[in-house]
Amino acid sequence: MTALKHDQSKQRYEVEVAPNYWAHLDYLEHNGALTITHTFVPDELRGQGCGKTLMETVLADIEANNLKVRPVCSYAVVYLERHSQWQHLLAK
Incomplete structure (x- = not known):
């Protein structure tokens, strides 16, 4: 399980x-929706699927807590466009 x-x-x-490497996602919360403003993956791990791991782990937690998302960060926008399984989390 991913920490x-x-x-x-x-x-x-x-x-x-990755062991001792942390990626992060910043957001602003308003009325049960998280506006994703920034994602970060350490430079040495870029292009290795770490952004996907970050998004899938965070989106699963958001879903489990019955929240919605509004992607503003360019990576989050593209990720959600390409992965239809998370479309139900988009805030109206």
């Missing part, structure tokens, strides 16, 4: 994408 940290006070999810 996940959710710091609501900082509005940030952190996911361990």
